[in-house]
Amino acid sequence: MLDTWLYIGIFFLVAPLIPAVAILIPKVIAPRKPNPIKLETYECGLETVGDSQVQFRVQYYIFALIFLVFDIEAVFLFPWAVAFKQLSLFMVVEGIIFILILLAGLVYAWRKRVLEWA
Amino acid sequence: MSDPVNLISEWFRELLLGWGLSSTLVQLISFAIGAVVVCLVAMTVVILLIWVERKIAGRIQDRLGPNRAGPFGLLQPFADVIKIMTKEMITPDGADSVPFNLAPVISVAAVLLIWAVIPFAATVVGADIHVGVLYIIAVGSFGIVAILMAGWSSNNKFALLGAARAVAQMVSYEVPMVLALLIPVLLAGSMGINGIVEAQNVWFILLAPIATLVFLITSMAEVGRAPFDLLEAESEIVAGFHTEYSGMKFGMFYVGEFLHVFTIGALIATFFLGGWRGPGAATYPILGFVYFYLKAFLGYFVITWVRLSLPRIRIDHMLAFSWKILTPLILVILMVTAILVKVLENANVWLFTLVMLTANVFIGWAAVQIMKQVEQSKPPQQTFEGRPVAMAPKPPASANS
Numbered sequence: 413m414l415d416t417w418l419y420i421g422i423f424f425l426v427a428p429l430i431p432a433v434a435i436l437i438p439k440v441i442a443p444r445k446p447n448p449i450k451l452e453t454y455e456c457g458l459e460t461v462g463d464s465q466v467q468f469r470v471q472y473y474i475f476a477l478i479f480l481v482f483d484i485e486a487v488f489l490f491p492w493a494v495a496f497k498q499l500s501l502f503m504v505v506e507g508i509i510f511i512l513i514l515l516a517g518l519v520y521a522w523r524k525r526v527l528e529w530a
Numbered sequence: 531m532s533d534p535v536n537l538i539s540e541w542f543r544e545l546l547l548g549w550g551l552s553s554t555l556v557q558l559i560s561f562a563i564g565a566v567v568v569c570l571v572a573m574t575v576v577i578l579l580i581w582v583e584r585k586i587a588g589r590i591q592d593r594l595g596p597n598r599a600g601p602f603g604l605l606q607p608f609a610d611v612i613k614i615m616t617k618e619m620i621t622p623d624g625a626d627s628v629p630f631n632l633a634p635v636i637s638v639a640a641v642l643l644i645w646a647v648i649p650f651a652a653t654v655v656g657a658d659i660h661v662g663v664l665y666i667i668a669v670g671s672f673g674i675v676a677i678l679m680a681g682w683s684s685n686n687k688f689a690l691l692g693a694a695r696a697v698a699q700m701v702s703y704e705v706p707m708v709l710a711l712l713i714p715v716l717l718a719g720s721m722g723i724n725g726i727v728e729a730q731n732v733w734f735i736l737l738a739p740i741a742t743l744v745f746l747i748t749s750m751a752e753v754g755r756a757p758f759d760l761l762e763a764e765s766e767i768v769a770g771f772h773t774e775y776s777g778m779k780f781g782m783f784y785v786g787e788f789l790h791v792f793t794i795g796a797l798i799a800t801f802f803l804g805g806w807r808g809p810g811a812a813t814y815p816i817l818g819f820v821y822f823y824l825k826a827f828l829g830y831f832v833i834t835w836v837r838l839s840l841p842r843i844r845i846d847h848m849l850a851f852s853w854k855i856l857t858p859l860i861l862v863i864l865m866v867t868a869i870l871v872k873v874l875e876n877a878n879v880w881l882f883t884l885v886m887l888t889a890n891v892f893i894g895w896a897a898v899q900i901m902k903q904v905e906q907s908k909p910p911q912q913t914f915e916g917r918p919v920a921m922a923p924k925p926p927a928s929a930n931s
Contacts, residue, residue: 416657423646426565431638493716
């Protein structure tokens with residue numbers, strides 16, 4: 413069991429290494445002639461106006477909140493799904509009631525109009 | 531001879547042990563080589579897939595596609611690699627260099643990590659961890675971090691907008707994707723990828739066609755390909771999060787996207803099309819590779835086909851599609867699947883398949899009918915009064931008489 417996790421640990425080292433090497437090769441062989449105009453950030457041919465890392469209104473922060481709820485509840489459902497074959501009918505019904513509560517939450521959010529892009 | 535991969539790895543292990551290395555070290559070395567080989571094979575397949583995709587695109591759009599470099603243009607992607615390697619990599623003024631350089635690496639690594647747990651054949655199963663599905667979901671989300679890093683560190687407003695859009699899109703489509711993955715887990719009774727493959731005596735696409743469809747759609751949105759390519763919509767925000775990237779750093783985002791699409795093909799093959807299973811795959815593991823790659827390529831082809839056929843959708847439609855259609859649909863399917871699996875616990879396999887298929891088709895049909903009803907009951911689209919409309923001037927009345 414630990415062996416498989418060791419393999420994944422090694423994979424976590426190897427996976428970033430391959431694209432990193434692919435980027436380091438052109439660091440050596442590619443030309444490098446920076447000049448001030450080339451280094452400007454692109455803004456439709458104009459000089460960049462003001463700070464680029466600006467704040468703007470994010471229309472979907474409520475979406476992110478709903479996402480959080482749904483994702484956590486989906487994680488709760490995974491053990492239920494794994495053990496499904498051994499569950500009694502009562503536990504299956506319990507799981508379905510849980511999903512219905514989830515669905516009710518979605519309907520509530522829908523009726524409260526937080527799912528509208530505004 | 532039927533199992534060359536294990537044969538070679540056994541021979542290699544014997545060789546290293548014969549040199550007098552400790553068994554722990556040999557284990558470590560063989561794991562490292564295995565990881566490198568898996569990653570490099572995935573990357574090489576992607577280079578070929580770029581050619582395949584351009585050829586398919588050419589045929590669908592009624593042109594030839596690449597046909598100059600090598601036979602059938604087969605050397606075209608290699609020429610492209612050489613070209614992109616000799617291009618200058620520009621880091622723009624004011625860019626935050628650490629996340630700027632790290633983002634393309636992470637975006638490829640996040641996809642490569644998924645390949646750690648995918649079983650290729652009966653005897654070559656990668657890391658068979660018990661929480662394989664959760665691992666895939668968790669690792670797949672790293673890509674979002676890479677896009678956010680790229681968008682923020684580029685010091686460019688288009689990049690920032692693209693990154694913000696990417697987060698909205700991926701956050702919304704993650705929910706139906708995770709719920710769709712619950713269904714194969716439920717049918718197999720296992721969260722390990724190998725357990726799911728071995729449970730597919732009947733392919734899960736027959737037991738859960740709607741879950742397959744939802745998984746396909748949501749993963750297309752996760753990659754950000756057309757029709758969900760709002761994070762790099764050329765007509766709106768230039769190139770989105772990779773506006774400021776050039777040379778090989780851009781190339782890594784490009785490769786990452788293609789790799790992700792092929793990985794999704796592989797995931798669909800594993801979860802819904804029976805993975806490496808096929809006639810003779812259990813006795814001749816080498817056949818498992820063939821079946822697996824064929825099925826993965828089938829998924830890849832479908833995604834490419836959709837990409838080349840459909841236009842980009844509007845961002846509010848895209849979010850509404852996820853929250854108002856896919857999420858309720860997959861929740862209903864989940865409940866129905868749970869009830870049917872419990873009720874038909876001791877039923878014949880064929881009866882079970884038939885009932886599941888009928889239930890799925892019926893729910894799909896009902897969903898389409900409900901959508902049509904809702905669409906018809908909506909008030910007609912508001913028209914703007916007094917807006918100037920170009921019209922031909924009316925001829926004077928006297929002209930007729």
